[in-house]
Amino acid sequence: MMTDLPLEQVRTLLAVVDEGTFDAAAAVLHVTPSAVSQRVKALEQRTGRVLLLRTKPVRPTESGEIVVRFARQLARLERDTRSELGMSGAGEPTRVTVAVNADSLATWFLPALTRVPRDPPLCFELHREDQTRTAELLREGLVMAAVTSSPEAVTGCSVRALGTMRYLAAASPDFVARHLEDGPLGETLTRAPVMAFDRSDDLQDTFVRGLRRGAPGAGPARHAVPTSEGFVAAVAAGFGWGMVPEAQAGTLLRTGRLIPLAPDRPLDVPLYWQQWKLDSPALATVAEAVAEEAARTLRR
Numbered sequence: 001m002m003t004d005l006p007l008e009q010v011r012t013l014l015a016v017v018d019e020g021t022f023d024a025a026a027a028v029l030h031v032t033p034s035a036v037s038q039r040v041k042a043l044e045q046r047t048g049r050v051l052l053l054r055t056k057p058v059r060p061t062e063s064g065e066i067v068v069r070f071a072r073q074l075a076r077l078e079r080d081t082r083s084e085l086g087m088s089g090a091g092e093p094t095r096v097t098v099a100v101n102a103d104s105l106a107t108w109f110l111p112a113l114t115r116v117p118r119d120p121p122l123c124f125e126l127h128r129e130d131q132t133r134t135a136e137l138l139r140e141g142l143v144m145a146a147v148t149s150s151p152e153a154v155t156g157c158s159v160r161a162l163g164t165m166r167y168l169a170a171a172s173p174d175f176v177a178r179h180l181e182d183g184p185l186g187e188t189l190t191r192a193p194v195m196a197f198d199r200s201d202d203l204q205d206t207f208v209r210g211l212r213r214g215a216p217g218a219g220p221a222r223h224a225v226p227t228s229e230g231f232v233a234a235v236a237a238g239f240g241w242g243m244v245p246e247a248q249a250g251t252l253l254r255t256g257r258l259i260p261l262a263p264d265r266p267l268d269v270p271l272y273w274q275q276w277k278l279d280s281p282a283l284a285t286v287a288e289a290v291a292e293e294a295a296r297t298l299r300r
Contacts, residue, residue, distance in 0.1 A: 005067070007074070013038055013051060013064070014071035020057030028190040033046055043067070043103040058100040060140075063156040073276055076144065078122065080280050093121040093256030099146035100136065101131035102197065103165060106228035107247040109147065112293030116285055130200050131271065138274055144283055145275035147290075154274055156215065160289065162271045163298025168249050169261040171241035176259050180241070185234060185261060186212030195242035196233050197228075207267050243267055247297070 015025040016036060026033040031250050044051050051064035057192065079094065100109050105128055112125060127143055131137075132145035138154045153159040171180065179192035189208050196204060201224075205217030223239045225231045228248070235242045236257050246266070252258040273290055275283055 004042070005046070005070070009039045009046070009152065010067060010071045010074065012069075013043055014068055014075075016040060016052065016058055016075065017060050017068050018047070018062070022058075039119075044275075063121050065140050066155070069139070072144075073156070073278055074139040076278060076280060076283075077275070085220040085245075092225065093123040095123045095125055095129065096282055096286050097125040098145040099127040099129050099134035099143045099218055101134060101147060101271075102128050102226075102228040103146050103245045103248075104131070107245060108293055108297040109290070112290045113286070115222070115292055116291035120282075122133065122214070122282055122286070130197070131269065133272060138276075142279075142280075145273065145287065148272050148274055149269055150274075151270070151272055156277055157274045157275050159274045159286075160270050160291065162273050162294035164268045164270050165299055167203060167207075167243040167267040167269065167297055168246055168248040168253075168263075169204075169241065169265070169267075170235060170244045170249055170253070170258040171261060172238040172257065173259055175238040175241060176261075180261070184212075186215060189218060189241065189261075190215055191219050193240040194218040195231055195240040196222055196224050197231055198226050203269075204241075209245055210265065211262070223242060 006089055012025065012029060015028050016022055020027045022033045022036045022040075026036045029036065040052060045242050047063065047067070049063040051067055053059045053061060081238075105126065108130065116122060127134075127137055132150040132275045134148045135150045135154050137143045138146045138157055139146075147162070151159060151161070177191075180188045181240055184189060186208065190212070194204050202217075208215050208218050221240070223234060228245070230251070231242060232244055232248050234240070235244055236252055241261060244252075249258060253260060271294070273287060273294075
């Protein structure tokens with residue numbers, strides 16, 4: 001039976017995952033590759049599970065991800081403890097890693113971080129990812145917190161509702177005249193060129209299916225622009241229609257550069273804050289700042 005997880009073995013597993021190979025981990029840990037291999041094997045024997053896929057680079061198994069997440073949380077607790085004891089380097093900032101979707105990053109999330117007190121100093125490492133996939137980074141232990149569309153808490157994490165981000169279907173006046181005036185909207189949108197953030201972006205398909213029962217989704221001609229600002233600019237330039245965040249659409253709608261396609265049919269995406277269940281003062285401070293800005297900015 002597994003009675004404990006030796007910290008030396010846990011840290012070694014994390015080093016192998018982060019560095020990608022046993023040799024690289026050995027160099028970082030200042031031990032031999034043989035010692036690294038023995039530690040990982042001992043940890044696998046202790047847990048009774050295969051923790052690493054011996055590929056190049058190595059990849060953690062599902063069980064390995066759990067141990068890696070524990071290792072990252074342990075490292076965070078050690079850094080916070082050293083800081084509280086005054087053992088960290090003078091002025092050394094605490095690093096907070098967060099996964100956030102591009103639209104939040106382009107609208108309300110950075111203002112949220114300005115609410116975080118400057119003392120003690122923090123460093124933010126932001127990972128941009130779709131809101132449906134940010135929880136995966138939490139599950140893998142790559143980030144401490146995430147803005148996500150999932151209300152289901154990742155194991156070892158807490159979850160709180162932030163609010164709703166509203167999207168509006170919009171297109172340029174010229175695009176509407178060329179593509180959307182020869183039939184019902186639910187039909188023309190299945191043929192018209194469409195914008196997408198990337199291949200995993202299904203907001204446009206969801207909107208079309210809501211308009212027309214049985215519709216396969218948006219049209220097959222798809223332009224992909226993987227930045228929030230670039231996406232909105234491409235829609236305004238007439239490359240395709242798209243679901244534009246309400247916060248970014250306001251000025252463009254008022255000046256006539258964008259036309260709302262269905263003003264009474266917005267698409268609302270609920271957002272949640274998930275974070276490690278750690279007694280980390282830095283993480284708690286960031287969480288409160290994010291919740292305050294979300295309450296001010298997002299819809300309820």
